[in-house]
Amino acid sequence: MRLALFQLDAAAARSGADGLLGIDRCLARAREAGADLAHLPELALPGYGAGAQALRAEAERAAETIARLQERVEETRVALALGLPVADGPVVRNAAVLLRPGEAPVVYAKRFLYGDYERGAFSPGTIISPVVAFGDFRVGLLVCFDVEFPETVRALAQAGADLVLVPTALPAGEGARFIARSLVPTRAFENSVFLSYADWCGRDARFAYQGLSMVAGPDGAALAQGGEAQPAMLVADLDPAAFAGPRAANNYLGELADSTP
Amino acid sequence: MRLALFQLDAAAARSGADGLLGIDRCLARAREAGADLAHLPELALPGYGAGAQALRAEAERAAETIARLQERVEETRVALALGLPVADGPVVRNAAVLLRPGEAPVVYAKRFLYGDYERGAFSPGTIISPVVAFGDFRVGLLVCFDVEFPETVRALAQAGADLVLVPTALPAGEGARFIARSLVPTRAFENSVFLSYADWCGRDARFAYQGLSMVAGPDGAALAQGGEAQPAMLVADLDPAAFAGPRAANNYLGELADSTP
Numbered sequence: 248m249r250l251a252l253f254q255l256d257a258a259a260a261r262s263g264a265d266g267l268l269g270i271d272r273c274l275a276r277a278r279e280a281g282a283d284l285a286h287l288p289e290l291a292l293p294g295y296g297a298g299a300q301a302l303r304a305e306a307e308r309a310a311e312t313i314a315r316l317q318e319r320v321e322e323t324r325v326a327l328a329l330g331l332p333v334a335d336g337p338v339v340r341n342a343a344v345l346l347r348p349g350e351a352p353v354v355y356a357k358r359f360l361y362g363d364y365e366r367g368a369f370s371p372g373t374i375i376s377p378v379v380a381f382g383d384f385r386v387g388l389l390v391c392f393d394v395e396f397p398e399t400v401r402a403l404a405q406a407g408a409d410l411v412l413v414p415t416a417l418p419a420g421e422g423a424r425f426i427a428r429s430l431v432p433t434r435a436f437e438n439s440v441f442l443s444y445a446d447w448c449g450r451d452a453r454f455a456y457q458g459l460s461m462v463a464g465p466d467g468a469a470l471a472q473g474g475e476a477q478p479a480m481l482v483a484d485l486d487p488a489a490f491a492g493p494r495a496a497n498n499y500l501g502e503l504a505d506s507t508p
Numbered sequence: 509m510r511l512a513l514f515q516l517d518a519a520a521a522r523s524g525a526d527g528l529l530g531i532d533r534c535l536a537r538a539r540e541a542g543a544d545l546a547h548l549p550e551l552a553l554p555g556y557g558a559g560a561q562a563l564r565a566e567a568e569r570a571a572e573t574i575a576r577l578q579e580r581v582e583e584t585r586v587a588l589a590l591g592l593p594v595a596d597g598p599v600v601r602n603a604a605v606l607l608r609p610g611e612a613p614v615v616y617a618k619r620f621l622y623g624d625y626e627r628g629a630f631s632p633g634t635i636i637s638p639v640v641a642f643g644d645f646r647v648g649l650l651v652c653f654d655v656e657f658p659e660t661v662r663a664l665a666q667a668g669a670d671l672v673l674v675p676t677a678l679p680a681g682e683g684a685r686f687i688a689r690s691l692v693p694t695r696a697f698e699n700s701v702f703l704s705y706a707d708w709c710g711r712d713a714r715f716a717y718q719g720l721s722m723v724a725g726p727d728g729a730a731l732a733q734g735g736e737a738q739p740a741m742l743v744a745d746l747d748p749a750a751f752a753g754p755r756a757a758n759n760y761l762g763e764l765a766d767s768t769p
Contacts, residue, residue: 426697
């Protein structure tokens with residue numbers, strides 16, 4: 248399975264030059280690259296730093312946005328994972344959405360909101376994402392800060408996920424390089440799963456982002472990694488044969504299941 | 509608090525040249541370096557690869573060994589953390605032992621035994637280590653493979669530990685560099701704790717070891733790191749002031765406690 252991760256430039260979202268057309272361009276580029284799945288950052292619409300009012304407005308049209316994006320997925324036959332605000336009755340969720348050709352949309356609401364900005368704009372989710380089939384993989388979703396808690400990836404792996412997609416918006420600064428370079432691949436390694444972490448780079452009106460997007464294999468190695476400053480499409484081929492070695496060397500899920508307590 | 513981590517050469521254990529006298533030398537060197545605590549690898553006695561028979565014999569004299577080492581700790585006023593086999597009725601545990609001046613010994617039995625060699629020689633422990641005061645810190649113990657499971661360090665941190673001591677014997681080979689360089693510091697980072705990982709280097713009759721011992725700070729940075737091949741005393745000063753920054757940036761334990769479910 249070929250994955251195209253889009254590390255997007257936050258300045259483009261800020262200028263309003265992107266939006267749905269930008270996502271269309273990503274799907275077109277992913278198809279040209281022979282990818283089966285395009286993976287975009289957290290709040291790809293309307294941009295992470297767009298502010299609570301814009302996030303709420305985007306959330307209230309989420310149903311039609313998802314329908315429109317699902318059409319594009321059907322046309323291109325390229326699946327799409329991205330972050331999007333989604334209205335849920337009176338509240339707004341910071342969601343990850345997975346759209347596959349011929350399948351119903353999957354929506355997951357971020358559990359661990361980060362900082363005052365997100366707590367002011369969103370209500371946290373309380374349940375793990377569905378784990379759904381895509382190609383040879385079983386896919387689970389997280390958003391950004393969620394992945395820094397080992398409990399979240401473990402819960403998905405125990406529910407059968409072997410590919411975890413994480414739209415993210417990692418604020419640049421102390422700790423961010425460690426998270427991107429050490430913590431994120433550790434989540435893949437300690438569960439013997441593939442993990443894709445699609446980040447913004449550059450800055451919008453409110454925040455600067457770390458870049459360093461990554462696709463990690465079940466051995467923790469980077470199959471693809473973005474730089475700190477430049478937007479990029481990162482293409483990685485995910486091969487289920489890569490599970491065997493790590494799982495034989497360190498059967499973490501099996502050992503845990505067999506252990507007391 | 510000054511910690512002296514001893515990355516020991518497995519060939520010395522193999523030759524029988526070391527043993528209790530070797531531990532005495534470590535305590536003396538630690539004292540000369542002004543250290544408050546000496547940290548040695550897994551099964552420092554009789555050596556990780558000594559075989560089931562030697563491990564059982566060592567385990568059966570563990571009470572007198574611990575008494576003898578406690579005397580040395582009282583004399584040198586240097587605390588000692590090391591791995592040791594310990595008899596527990598008819599079974600043998602792969603234990604971590606912490607000896608502090610003027611305090612009762614703390615013994616923890618490894619929960620996650622690694623591979624056929626350990627499963628043939630030991631029975632697994634089933635409870636987390638006590639968390640005990642030492643200087644400005646609250647100390648918890650793990651052994652080797654335990655630390656690769658995020659659940660173990662999390663449980664100690666939730667029980668109040670802010671310094672986790674891990675005697676280890678990391679087999680050289682695929683995955684070991686990732687564990688030493690990425691996973692181990694991630695455990696410190698994701699719990700905002702200090703973590704000391706004291707490994708063997710070189711080889712004994714059965715195994716080769718990875719080295720790459722490490723003292724990690726609560727920001728995941730290496731305060732000291734050993735090489736792959738050479739034995740070394742690594743000295744690190746642990747300052748409780750280092751907790752504030754990481755805990756303000758990412759209050760993982762607090763967020764987890766506040767989260768549903």
